[in-house]
Amino acid sequence: MDEKTLHKIENINREFEKRGFFIKEDLNDFFEERTEIVQRLEKIKYNKIEFFDFKEEEQHSVGFTLDDAQIEFFLTYGEDEEGPWYEAEAEILFFGGEE
Numbered sequence: 001m002d003e004k005t006l007h008k009i010e011n012i013n014r015e016f017e018k019r020g021f022f023i024k025e026d027l028n029d030f031f032e033e034r035t036e037i038v039q040r041l042e043k044i045k046y047n048k049i050e051f052f053d054f055k056e057e058e059q060h061s062v063g064f065t066l067d068d069a070q071i072e073f074f075l076t077y078g079e080d081e082e083g084p085w086y087e088a089e090a091e092i093l094f095f096g097g098e099e
Contacts, residue, residue, distance in 0.1 A: 001031070005042050012049070012064060016073075019053040021062040023073060026088040030071075037092070040066045068095045 013024045050065040063072030070093040077086045
């Protein structure tokens, strides 16, 4: 990834943190695995990215829209003998019948 794209990913992470979601590692893993989303990110201006979050009782998610794709991270929280934990699962929705 080029510096411009890495900077966009860092800004996406900051936006998530502003909303109370601290999933930087999961976000980085996601972009490493999903090169087609990186390609979409490279083609879009940052100010065109739309962010959203959802918090209600036990369902929490945060995400963003890249033109014809919506990427949403669903978070599950818990606690065990080692302390609090969370799990983030990404879901991608493509608009317009693509992919």
